[in-house]
Amino acid sequence: MKKKELILASLIVCAGAGTMLTGCYTGEDVGEGTVNVCRADTTIYLDNSGKSSPACHIKLDFMYLNPYSEKDSVSEAVNHTLKQMYFGELYARLTPKNFIDSITNSLIKDYRRDVMEYYRTDLENGVRPEDMPQWYNYDFEITSELEKGRDSVWNYKVITYQNTGGAHPNTWAKWVNIDSRDGRVISREEVFRNADTPLLRQLILKKIIEASNERLETDTITCLEGLRANGVLLDEEVFIPENFLLTDNGMTFLYNPYEIAPYFMGSFELNVSDEETESCLTTK
Numbered sequence: 001m002k003k004k005e006l007i008l009a010s011l012i013v014c015a016g017a018g019t020m021l022t023g024c025y026t027g028e029d030v031g032e033g034t035v036n037v038c039r040a041d042t043t044i045y046l047d048n049s050g051k052s053s054p055a056c057h058i059k060l061d062f063m064y065l066n067p068y069s070e071k072d073s074v075s076e077a078v079n080h081t082l083k084q085m086y087f088g089e090l091y092a093r094l095t096p097k098n099f100i101d102s103i104t105n106s107l108i109k110d111y112r113r114d115v116m117e118y119y120r121t122d123l124e125n126g127v128r129p130e131d132m133p134q135w136y137n138y139d140f141e142i143t144s145e146l147e148k149g150r151d152s153v154w155n156y157k158v159i160t161y162q163n164t165g166g167a168h169p170n171t172w173a174k175w176v177n178i179d180s181r182d183g184r185v186i187s188r189e190e191v192f193r194n195a196d197t198p199l200l201r202q203l204i205l206k207k208i209i210e211a212s213n214e215r216l217e218t219d220t221i222t223c224l225e226g227l228r229a230n231g232v233l234l235d236e237e238v239f240i241p242e243n244f245l246l247t248d249n250g251m252t253f254l255y256n257p258y259e260i261a262p263y264f265m266g267s268f269e270l271n272v273s274d275e276e277t278e279s280c281l282t283t284k
Contacts, residue, residue, distance in 0.1 A: 024096055032180065033065030033075030035146055038096040040104050044111065046119055046136070049129045054119060054136035056111040060100050062086055063146040063156075077183025078154060085176050085185075086144060086158050103142075111138050114164070135165030150246040153186065154178040157245075168263065172256040175243040188240060193282050200280040201238045204253060207270035208232065208260070215265055232261045250274050 024038040042058040045051070064082050065075040083092040083099055091099050115136050122132060141161040149155035156176050163169035177186040192200060205224060212232050213221050220226065227233050243254035255261070255268040 033067050033072060033078070036064055036066045036096070038062045038064065038100045040100045042104050042108075044108050046112070046116065047129065052128075052130040054115065054129070054132050056108065056138040056140070058104055058107050059141040059143075060103060061143040062096060062100055063144045064096050065146075074181065074183055078178055078180065079183075081176070081178055081183050081185060082144070082146070082156060085156060085174055086142065107140050114138075137163075138165070139163040139169070148180075148248070149177065150248055152180045153246050154180050155245045155247065170257070171267075173243065173254060173267070175245050175254055177244075177246050186246070188242070188244070191244075191246065191282060192240065192280055196280040197240065200240060200277065203272060203276055203280075204240065204270060205238045207253075207272065208238070208268060211268055211270065212261070212265070232265070236260060251277055 024036055038060075039062070040058065040060040044056045044058070045053040046055070047053045062082075064079045067075040079096075080092050083094070087099075087103050091102055094102060115138075119132065119136060123129075139161070140163075143159050145155075145157040145159075147155050154177070156178055158174045159171065160173070161169060161171045177191075178184070179186055209221050209223070209227060212227055212230060213219050216230060221230060224233065224238070241253050241255050241259070243256070245252045245254075250271060250273040253268075253270045253272070255270075257263050257265075257267055260268065
């Protein structure tokens with residue numbers, strides 16, 4: 001199954017009525033840059049009726065590096081990559097607080113653009129604010145995790161939750177490995193030996209079978225055909241996902257909801273040891 005792509009508009013506007021809390025906090029000193037977090041927690045209402053009005057809740061949690069000195073260009077390079085992965089290139093040159101504030105304002109604009117016209121029409125037709133359809137209420141949450149992985153690698157996760165009136169909420173993640181020496185993203189091609197990818201795909205298939213048996217509370221799935229009979233990998237051959245992490249004790253692969261399986265089966269996080277992947281890596 002093809003992954004659903006949910007794209008948010010990226011324009012900066014001023015925040016309107018509602019509540020907004022933002023702040024940046026110092027975290028653990030890891031001997032290079034310091035891991036910090038910048039947060040925002042915002043509720044915006046569509047009109048002046050207050051809590052009876054439809055509302056949009058926005059919660060953001062952005063982890064980044066605080067450079068240890070003015071000469072720490074590597075932390076700045078890492079942060080540029082982190083911001084690109086979190087919400088795109090448009091905001092990558094902003095300071096962390098301005099970065100979070102701008103994303104918040106952009107999401108507020110998206111919300112009002114999406115629902116305001118329909119909301120005003122319902123008001124004109126006599127629908128009271130407290131009786132408005134539930135889909136007028138939006139919820140956005142973007143969180144991140146930044147920690148050291150294997151050797152000189154930062155593991156970065158961005159998790160997005162979005163409830164915008166559809167059949168169900170959607171959650172998806174983006175994982176990247178960042179070279180702590182220069183701040184660039186480490187690609188799949190740098191990590192895996194092309195000649196050995198069939199072996200890696202077989203390993204991943206084994207892990208998908210194990211995870212599917214556990215989720216479906218069965219032990220009858222033993223092959224690709226068995227997976228397909230249960231709705232897994234219907235439209236795909238086994239592939240190495242874009243999302244993987246080089247951890248300090250192995251590797252983890254991620255398939256988001258819908259990427260290889262029905263929504264109800266959720267995401268797949270597949271952990272493999274160094275011993276299992278040793279022959280497939282370009283470096284140890």
